[in-house]
Amino acid sequence: MDLETLLALDRAHLWHPYASPSDPGPIYPVRAARGCRIELMDGRSLIDGMASWWCVIHGYNHPRLNQALCDQAARMAHVMFGGLTHEPAVRLAKTLVDLTPEPLEHVFFCDSGSVAVEVAIKMAIQFWIARGQPERHRLLSLRSGYHGDTWHAMSVCDPVTGMHHLFARALPKQLFAPAPSCRFGEPCPESELAPFAELIERHRHELAAVILEPIVQGAGGMRFYSAEYIKGVRALCDRFDVLLIADEIATGFGRTGSLFACAHAGIHPDIMAVGKALTGGYLSLAATLATARVAETIAGGTPGVFMHGPTFMANPLACAVANASIELLLEDDWQGALRRIEQGLELGLAPCRGRPGVSDVRVLGAIGVVELERPVPMRAVVPNFVELGVWVRPFARLIYLMPPYVIGETELARLCAAVVQVVAELPGLWAQEGRV
Numbered sequence: 001m002d003l004e005t006l007l008a009l010d011r012a013h014l015w016h017p018y019a020s021p022s023d024p025g026p027i028y029p030v031r032a033a034r035g036c037r038i039e040l041m042d043g044r045s046l047i048d049g050m051a052s053w054w055c056v057i058h059g060y061n062h063p064r065l066n067q068a069l070c071d072q073a074a075r076m077a078h079v080m081f082g083g084l085t086h087e088p089a090v091r092l093a094k095t096l097v098d099l100t101p102e103p104l105e106h107v108f109f110c111d112s113g114s115v116a117v118e119v120a121i122k123m124a125i126q127f128w129i130a131r132g133q134p135e136r137h138r139l140l141s142l143r144s145g146y147h148g149d150t151w152h153a154m155s156v157c158d159p160v161t162g163m164h165h166l167f168a169r170a171l172p173k174q175l176f177a178p179a180p181s182c183r184f185g186e187p188c189p190e191s192e193l194a195p196f197a198e199l200i201e202r203h204r205h206e207l208a209a210v211i212l213e214p215i216v217q218g219a220g221g222m223r224f225y226s227a228e229y230i231k232g233v234r235a236l237c238d239r240f241d242v243l244l245i246a247d248e249i250a251t252g253f254g255r256t257g258s259l260f261a262c263a264h265a266g267i268h269p270d271i272m273a274v275g276k277a278l279t280g281g282y283l284s285l286a287a288t289l290a291t292a293r294v295a296e297t298i299a300g301g302t303p304g305v306f307m308h309g310p311t312f313m314a315n316p317l318a319c320a321v322a323n324a325s326i327e328l329l330l331e332d333d334w335q336g337a338l339r340r341i342e343q344g345l346e347l348g349l350a351p352c353r354g355r356p357g358v359s360d361v362r363v364l365g366a367i368g369v370v371e372l373e374r375p376v377p378m379r380a381v382v383p384n385f386v387e388l389g390v391w392v393r394p395f396a397r398l399i400y401l402m403p404p405y406v407i408g409e410t411e412l413a414r415l416c417a418a419v420v421q422v423v424a425e426l427p428g429l430w431a432q433e434g435r436v
């Protein structure tokens with residue numbers, strides 16, 4: 001199909017994420033992707049700064065992942081998981097149990113991060129039903145949090161500034177503590193936890209669980225907060241017997257410099273959701289892990305079964321690629337790679353500090369963020385990045401980089417240099433928009 005036809009048909013028939021169906025803004029047709037490069041149909045090659053939203057950790061078109069996918073496809077692409085099982089799923093479950101914080105033992109596979117959150121919340125609610133306390137069905141979450149696009153997941157996203165505030169009236173009513181303002185690497189004064197402590201104590205009789213994104217609040221603002229805050233949350237959950245759900249969908253598999261972000265705080269959640277990088281960005285697979293206490297309580301209640309069962313549960317292709325992706329991650333010096341990326345981002349983004357319109361520059365692991373005083377004029381900025389040979393897609397007041405872990409020093413420097421250049425041009429673009 002030629003470029004014009006493809007774009008015309010795309011515009012006529014496709015929705016893009018968080019976009020108008022009639023005017024989605026600039027859309028770039030991709031021909032292929034390899035390593036850290038995205039090749040556009042018009043022949044341009046872009047250095048990828050997004051890892052396709054956290055997930056492509058080994059780069060695109062990786063021979064080992066391709067092989068795992070083809071081998072599995074030759075055996076069995078899919079089979080229902082009701083009453084049947086297979087080695088790719090069993091191996092993956094065992095690996096996840098071994099790698100995640102210790103008491104997590106039971107793995108529920110599903111097909112997206114949002115559904116993994118949905119499953120986590122249903123597990124928490126069913127846990128309390130099984131304990132004879134069905135009134136405990138509410139969730140306590142943090143402002144600036146983001147947990148996905150499905151119904152219960154939307155209900156625990158920031159209800160005011162979050163992407164789903166439009167639906168706030170229709171969603172289940174949850175509780176929200178202020179977003180932590182103590183930054184990663186800094187102590188967390190007791191006063192910071194006080195509003196959370198007050199909410200959990202006051203509402204403990206109706207709370208099923210607390211849900212949070214450990215260390216990094218992602219789509220709600222790319223905020224990196226203190227590990228001490230999470231330790232405090234864990235202690236309060238223990239004190240008031242409330243389950244703790246860690247949403248590691250974005251942070252899992254090394255992105256923050258730890259295999260899982262919970263490790264920065266040394267805490268053990270009762271339920272954990274993982275997704276995104278689980279398959280190295282190849283297929284849509286996510287998982288919800290629970291402790292033996294959660295699983296056994298659900299099993300001991302009525303009806304004694306967990307009430308969820310997606311059609312594509314534990315898809316063998318996805319599980320096989322996930323096994324290969326985790327093997328690849330662990331056999332490489334991923335911690336060394338992450339340290340090099342962290343240093344490269346620190347160095348490369350440093351010139352943005354103190355620039356007009358920049359309110360903060362922060363780096364953690366393979367995540368670099370430039371926070372601005374005003375929203376980024378996307379329709380001008382994305383084409384500018386493409387002209388500079390990089391794929392960077394800002395949102396709201398944030399320009400952020402989260403490249404594949406295999407990115408080289410030179411490519412990373414080019415990505416950062418493009419951000420520095422675009423940031424320097426922002427005041428002019430804001431002026432053109434009439435915002436200044």
Ligand code: PMP
Pocket residue numbers: 112113114115117146147148149213218219247248249250275276
């Ligand atoms: N939780 C977090 C922390 C996320 O970052 C995301 C995706 N941005 C989700 C849940 C939802 O995952 P998915 O898009 O795969 O449904």
